[in-house]
Amino acid sequence: MGLVDDSRVTVLLGGFLLSLLALVGVTALGAFAVLSAFLDPAAGTPLLVALLQTAAPFVAVAAMLGVVSLVLLVGLAVAVVRSASVPRDARLARLARTVERYYPGARSLGLSEKFEPTTEDRIDQLKQRYVEGEITELEYEQRLQELMSDDDVSDDRVRRERERTDRQRDREFEL
Incomplete structure (x- = not known):
């Protein structure tokens, strides 16, 4: 299963991107509000107080959106790492x-x-090397027997591999 197929990754990525977009929007609106308060200060209030009163709500919302974005980013990273093979x-x-x-x-x-690598992985690698012609049939058989003597390989896998190599040998003799 790929990362795109994992619904958790998709939801977290969408949430992160939306929260990031909201953060950028709130920051832009706050900047425009502060700029307008700077250009046209309220009558009788000092400029610094007017700027702080204008910016305070935007800073609070931006901080909350920043925390949400950070939490979603961490969740996304964890979900990606967990779903990656x-x-x-x-x-x-x-x-x-x-x-x-x-x-x-x-x-x-x-x-x-x-x-x-598990014994199953090693058998797959060995089979790939044999198919690509890197090793001879004799080498393949010898190494396969060594790997199959390991405890963690399933009996089913041993039986299938032996049947496959026997069928392949029979086909080669027929030719």
């Missing part, structure tokens, strides 16, 4: 382990485990 890559996992080694506080985040 975490890439699983051995290099990223190594980098995360290095960071965890030098910064003990980073260990509590468990980044290295989040980035570590």
Whole structure:
């Protein structure tokens, strides 16, 4: 599911943009009001008091809209991060382990485990390398057997992969 398909992201983005637009509008109206009060001050009131009386409501509304915009922006950032998929890559996992080694506080985040590719991911990568011709069938079979001996690969996946490679071998013998 993409970010655009996530309704939370869409609602938060729309709310943030609308609050930002309202903030710009209120600020512009306040600037015009202050400018008009500066050009035509009320009779008998000092200029500074007239400017402050004119600007006060606009400053209060702008501050509230600023807080709302900030809250929506933080919510949007959190929603985007939560809905974004975490890439699983051995290099990223190594980098995360290095960071965890030098910064003990980073260990509590468990980044290295989040980035570590699963056996299923490794099988998919192996299959892709075989399909692209980077490795031979023998290498593919050997590495596949090594990966399938891991505990976290499902029995279903092992059976499907073996059936697929057997069918492929049978087709090659027929040719």
